[in-house]
Amino acid sequence: MDTLSIKGKWNELKGALKKKYADLTDDDLLFEEGQEDKLIGKLQQKLGKTRDEIISLLKSA
Numbered sequence: 001m002d003t004l005s006i007k008g009k010w011n012e013l014k015g016a017l018k019k020k021y022a023d024l025t026d027d028d029l030l031f032e033e034g035q036e037d038k039l040i041g042k043l044q045q046k047l048g049k050t051r052d053e054i055i056s057l058l059k060s061a
Contacts, residue, residue: 016061021047
């Protein structure tokens with residue numbers, strides 16, 4: 001898996017995710033540099049999607 005590059009556009013990405021998935025909270029979308037796996041795990045639990053689906057979602061949003 002290539003490195004997930006979120007850092008530069010996180011606020012835009014977070015807004016798009018909240019718009020698409022209204023049940024996501026700010027806590028669900030808390031991103032800390034170097035903690036991509038933690039974010040992906042939270043989103044997997046909340047959305048019921050696989051790791052690959054979450055990564056694709058983050059890359060396409």
